[in-house]
Amino acid sequence: MVSIKDIAKKAGVSISTVSYALNGSDRIMKETAERITAIAAEMGYVPNGAARRLKKRESMLIGMYITDYSGHFYGDLLQGVRDELSRKGYDLIVCSGRRSHRLIPERTFDGAIILDAAFSDEELIVYADRGHKLVVLDRELNHANVNQVLLDNKAGATLAMEYLLSQGHDRIYVVSGPEGSYDARQRMRAVRQVMERAPRASFTEIPGSFDNESGYEAGALIAAEYDRPAAVFCLNDGMAIGLFDYIQTRTSLVVGEHIHLIGYDNIEPARYMRPRLATIDYSMRKWGALAAEQLLKMIGGEPVESERVYVKLIEGDSVKRVLAEG
Numbered sequence: 001m002v003s004i005k006d007i008a009k010k011a012g013v014s015i016s017t018v019s020y021a022l023n024g025s026d027r028i029m030k031e032t033a034e035r036i037t038a039i040a041a042e043m044g045y046v047p048n049g050a051a052r053r054l055k056k057r058e059s060m061l062i063g064m065y066i067t068d069y070s071g072h073f074y075g076d077l078l079q080g081v082r083d084e085l086s087r088k089g090y091d092l093i094v095c096s097g098r099r100s101h102r103l104i105p106e107r108t109f110d111g112a113i114i115l116d117a118a119f120s121d122e123e124l125i126v127y128a129d130r131g132h133k134l135v136v137l138d139r140e141l142n143h144a145n146v147n148q149v150l151l152d153n154k155a156g157a158t159l160a161m162e163y164l165l166s167q168g169h170d171r172i173y174v175v176s177g178p179e180g181s182y183d184a185r186q187r188m189r190a191v192r193q194v195m196e197r198a199p200r201a202s203f204t205e206i207p208g209s210f211d212n213e214s215g216y217e218a219g220a221l222i223a224a225e226y227d228r229p230a231a232v233f234c235l236n237d238g239m240a241i242g243l244f245d246y247i248q249t250r251t252s253l254v255v256g257e258h259i260h261l262i263g264y265d266n267i268e269p270a271r272y273m274r275p276r277l278a279t280i281d282y283s284m285r286k287w288g289a290l291a292a293e294q295l296l297k298m299i300g301g302e303p304v305e306s307e308r309v310y311v312k313l314i315e316g317d318s319v320k321r322v323l324a325e326g
Helices: 004-011 015-022 030-042 049-056 074-087 098-103 121-129 153-166 182-196 212-225 237-250 268-272 284-299
Strands: 061-066 091-095 111-115 134-136 146-151 171-175 202-206 230-234 259-262 279-281 307-309 312-314
Touching: 004 015, 004 030, 015 030, 061 074, 061 098, 074 091, 074 284, 091 098, 111 284, 121 134, 121 146, 134 284, 146 153, 146 284, 153 171, 153 182, 153 230, 153 259, 153 279, 153 312, 171 182, 171 212, 171 237, 182 202, 202 212, 212 230, 212 237, 230 237, 237 259, 237 268, 284 307
Parallel strands: 061 091, 061 111, 111 134, 134 146, 146 307, 171 202, 171 230, 230 259
Antiparallel strands: 279 312
């Protein structure tokens, strides 16, 4: 393996001069640095990452923790994170599972982005107390080393429910999310607030898990109770797709006529459903890029403020106006 000493010998300079050149220092002339880096490339020099971390206390790696690798949710989000990190010379490592938590205190990463309910608030505070820089996407924490970049869940759920009510729906089902999900809790809170202002309408909550299967099961429950048109708000598109599948394949009911359906997230498969799924949209790439940008600012010692990703309603033929009875 080629060492800095080998490069110094071939270039006819000191080891410290080679070190300055390879680390981009302005202590030596530009021409000298360029000559040394060219020699290093010619010799096939590969920097020792472990030694670099020990010396500079940086890895140029960012960790991102997600709940699992399934579904269509994470693709654009991770791409947004990766694109922003790449612009600044950082690489991304995506992690899932409790054993990978140890990579934070081991300082494998210069910082971490958290979208994983497997972390408790207390665990993250311990890491923050030790100086680790964190950006959380799924909770609110008050700490100097923690920044929040959150979806505007309240606005999104409010838009969805008010849209259903504005179309004349007074019988509404809401398929909720996992108990440990911050987003699900915030969306359900907004649902209840909207319904408190709509005394002529009622809603029934059906437990869900943010996956297709729980939407499919919710579809079976709703179909079994069906006696007149009903609206359904699924707190994510994955469940809406599962519910849609059950209604279309296992019943004679029609989405957009008997069952009026709206989701949340505007994931790619939902855009190809026919009738087009009404949903709540936001830019996942922007969410990821903003999280990465905020984390790198924290690592660089720059001030940051908590950010919120705004949402909008996408109308679709899966929800249509119904006439009031009587």
